[in-house]
Amino acid sequence: MHSNRVKILIIRFSSIGDIVITSPIVRCVREQLNAEVHFLTKEKFQGLVDDNPFISKVHTLQNNLDETIALLKNENYDTIIDLHKNLRTAKIKKAMNATWYSFNKVNIQKWLFVNFKINFLPQEHLVDRYFKGISALNVINDKQGLDYFLPPEFSFDLSSHNLTKGKYIVLSIGGTYTTKRIPNDILLALINRLNKPVVVIGGGEEDSKNATYLEQHSSNKSLTNLCNKLSINESAYLIQNAAKVVSGDTGMMHIAAAYNKPIESIWGNTHPLFGMYPYFPKKTENLSNMHQVDLKCRPCSKLGSSSCPRGHFNCMKLHNVEEIVKNCNSIEGIQ
Template identity: 30%
Template sequence: MAYRILIIAPSWIGDCVMTQPLLNRLKHRQADTTIDVYAANWSKAVFSRMPEVHEVLTNPFGHGVLKLGLRYREGRALAKRHYDEVVVLPGSLKSALVPFFARIKIRTGFLGESRRGLLNNIHELDEVALPLMVERYAKLAQAPAETLKRPVSHPHLDIDVAQQHATLAALGLTQQAAVVFCPGAEYGPAKRWPSQHYAALAKRFIQDGKQIWLIGSNKDHEVAEEIKQLSGGQCINLCGKTQIDQAIDLIATAGLVVCNDSGLMHVAAAVGTPLVSVFGSSSPDHTPPLSDKAKILSLNLDCSPCFERICPLGHTHCLTQLWPDRVYDAAQTLLTSVTIAR
């Protein structure tokens, strides 16, 4: 009989990508293991790229929503699936309620927010011993008292070439190793490299004969449109025009991605596209792009990382003083090293 595991997924696209090494470890921990994921609807595009996942079940709860009665009913419905173990990745009390109501025998996760009793296979988080998010997730495949088995593999998303071609055709694009910019950052403006810098960088790549695709959500459309206008209208603004699965396909076809610290940064790393990532208010010490083809740029100012959504000093020098020429040079060095490695 298969050993059935349910994963309570995190809420951010980058965090979802970083679960893949954990799922791989759980899949190979013992023979005949089936893994289902309980996740927001949008994240199915990410988890469908992971061969370890058998089924993605829709988590109907928005961020911060309690709805205790509905959680109880969800738990009782999940009980009929007879899971042997659940791994709860978010740290909130709310995320542990449904597995508890489902009476899943082994309920694994970090101690988190008042979760004693809700979880019974509890890990104590040592942030010094486990500095990376991907390591913290991977540790949950082991017994609480064990030291993490290293190395932890980089996250990987599968790519289907036929699906890539279908995405390109649907959007009227030609496959020519375009340069992709991901100018958005859901967390806030203190993580967004300035539009004028993206525009100046676009001009450099356009001079090199490259096509620029701007990719992100509908929330990023206005910023992307500004970049397009500042660069002379030569960029293709796709923000808000793609589904997440299409964005993954486009990033995988690209010759290079330049982005802020964002979920799409982790997607680019996981599909193996050469990547230059710009860090401002956040730090690569916890959630860096995990790829041998990634280059991280940060000015490491005394005031950063502050982890604020908006610069508390009002200037965002950590990003405004990171000049486009430096990003362009880093990209050229990266692309040369990737070519040599091939």
């Protein structure tokens, strides 16, 4: 029997940062519509939303899309909010007897910016485009920013790594694409100039190899390498208790924004104008410093690439390390 409470499915399959960015929609839909909110994502990202108190149930995408659709049909949703918007979500929406809403992906504007450097992109964050997409629901942005929730029973001992809350800087070196990863020479120059304890995080073999290189060649005696040794939640906890976060255009950058951490974001071939910069809608103080190299060839991709199309990778290699160091070393209360 269907209750009087409206039942809403929100869809975002991947990845870390993109899912974290959906959190204001989840929160506002739940609170303003008193809705029962379900979330559909890939199994590997389920942990990102499992402990969100605004989500009543998490569904995972099956290998067979028809199986997923059959399971979702049993829920009798009133509304679907599609925050992924691809062929699979189109098939899901077509199969369901529910009103649906989505958002403008501004793909034409992105294509013009990448290929001809003509900028017709809206001057707004992706979160704000999401809210425009569901405006007919009369749900408004509460300007409370992003959320990231750890399990109630979660624990992590900072002292086991000789770390103290608020006394270290997290350096996130990961990235799905090569052109979004900070090169080792830039990372090493940064680490060696910092006068603070630094914790390196990341995941996967490539990040682990790079972190080992940094550990072996760094002169910073307060460097802690936790790369490929932590879960996403453990990395999030480290970020939550850090003094500052230095990151490329990655999911960890958005988790840092969810915890209102000061962020030094280092951009490569992607661009903040795509709407995926650190989201601080209500903060009057400047928590976000976005470092970019002004090049005629940038951006050369909206997502990232396996290599620099022109071979020089100057969008990363020419960053002003001293400026980043100055911002990090100016944090009060850290030694």
